[in-house]
Amino acid sequence: MSFDLLQRAGVSSEILSSVLDNVGAYVYIKDLNGQYLYANQQTLRLFDITLQGLAGKTDGHFFDLERSRALRDNDVRVLKSGETLTTEEENILKSTGESRTFLSVKKPLRDETGDIIGMFGVSTDITERKMLEKQLRQQNELLQIVMDNVDSAIFMLDEYNNLLYANKQLAEQFKLQRVGPQHTPIASFVDENAYKELAEHNQFVFESAEKQAFRENVMGPDGEQRVFWSVKVPYVNEEQEKVIIGLSTDMTELFKLQEKLREQSTQDPMTGLYNRRFFMDFAEKTLAESERSRRTTSILLIDLDHFKQVNDEHGHPIGDMVLYEISRRIVKSLRRGDIAARVGGEEFAVLLPNTPLNAATEVANRICKLARMNPVKFPEDNHVTVTLSIGVAASAKSLQSFEGIYALADKYLYQAKRKGRDQVCAATPDDHPLP
Secondary structure, three states: OOHHHHHHOOOOHHHHHHHHHOOOOEEEEEEOOOOEEEEOHHHHHHHOOOHHHHOOOOHHHOEOOOOOHHHHHHHHHHHHHOOOEEEEEEEEEOOOOOEEEEEEEEEEEEOOOOOEEEEEEEEEEOHHHHHHHHHHHHHHHHHHHHHHHOOEEEEEEEOOOEEEEEOHHHHHHOOOOOOOOOOEEHHHOOOHHHHHHHHHHHHHHHHHOOOEEEEEEEEOOOOOEEEEEEEEEEEEOOOOOEEEEEEEEEOHHHHHHHHHHHHHHHEOOOOOOEOHHHHHHHHHHHHHHHHHHOOOOEEEEEEEOOHHHHHHHHOHHHHHHHHHHHHHHHHHOOOOOOEEEEOOOOEEEEEEOOOOHHHHHHHHHHHHHHHHHOOEEEOOOEEEOOOEEEEEEEOEOOEOOHHHHHHHHHHHHHHHHHOOOOEEEEOOHHHOOOO
C-alpha cells in the first residue's frame, strides 16, 4: 500500500510516524551516501539526538566503524546490488563503547523509475537474546562435559523403550553411536533377559509416576554380566511426551566384593563348605520350622579318624588336601537342600531336613563307605586312606531343640570312636522317651 493510499484512507504522516515510533524496533532511512534521512524515536534515543540533528549524519557519527565494519559493508551491498539483506550485526556505540547485536533487515529504496535512491532498514536489538544464548550454550557445554566424565551412564528413554539420549559413558560401554535424531531401541544392544527386566522396571516407573531405584543385570558386549544400580525419574517434556531420565552406576565390582564378603562370613575357606556359625544358625531355624510342620530333621556329626597322624606323617598341606577331598565326598552323598559344614578342625556336620533317623543313618553309612573305598591321592603317586566316625540323631516329639539333637549326635559320634572308629552310630528310640 503506497503512502498516497494511506493518505486517502485517512492515515496521516503523523499517524504513520507514531506507528513507526512504537513498533519496538529501530527504523531508519539513508540516502546513497549513507546519510540519515529519517529515524524513528527508538533510533533517536539510541543516538541521543533529535531528528533535525540527525539529518546529514552517517553511521560514523554513532558507531565505531573500524570495529563495526559489517554495518557499512551491508549498507553498500544493499545500495549497489539492490538485494534485501537479513543479517546479524554487532555494532560498537561510540558514546559508551558498548557492543550491541542487531538483527537487521535492509532493503533498497527506489524512485518511480526503479532507480535506487537510498535504503531503509529495520533493526531489532537482540543483544540480551544473544547473551542468553551464549550462556545457555556454555551451560550446555559444561553440562555435557560433566555428563561425559561422570562414572555413570546417563540416559533418556521414551515409553517404547527407545534410547533418546546417552552420555559418553553409556555409549562407550555398549559400543553405541551417540544417539541422534534416530531413536535407538534398547533391545538392540542388551540381551533378551536384561531387556525384559529393564522393560518391566521402566513400565513401573511410568505407571507409578515416581522416582524409582532398581538393581539391574545386563550382559555387556564382552559377554560379561554387569550389575547396575539405576535411579529412574519420570518426566513429561514440552511436547507432552512421557520420558524417563535415568542414571545407572556400574556396581559389579562392589556386588562381587559384597558376595565375597558374604561367602567369607558363611563359608569355610579351606573346604568351601558352610562354616560353623552359619550351620548353627541355619540348623536352629530349620528345626524350628520342622517342629511347626511336624517333620523330622536329622543331624550327622562326622570326625576324621586319626587325622593328627595324617598331619604328622605327611605334613599340613597334605592334611589340608585330605580335608578338602573328604568334604567333596560328603557333598557327593547328599541331596539338594541338605547342608554340609565344617564345624571344627577335622569335624564336619550335615543337616538333613525332612529326613527320619533310619534314612539319615543310610546317608551316614554311604558317606563312611565312600571315604573308606576312595583313598585321597596326592603328588608322587602317594595316597592316604581316611576313615570316618559318624554320629546320627533326629528330632522327635520329645526332642526338638537344636542343642539337644546336636548333643545327642555328638554323643553317638564319640560312641563310634570308642567302638573302634570307621563306623556309624545312631540314636535309638530309648534316646527319645515319651513326654
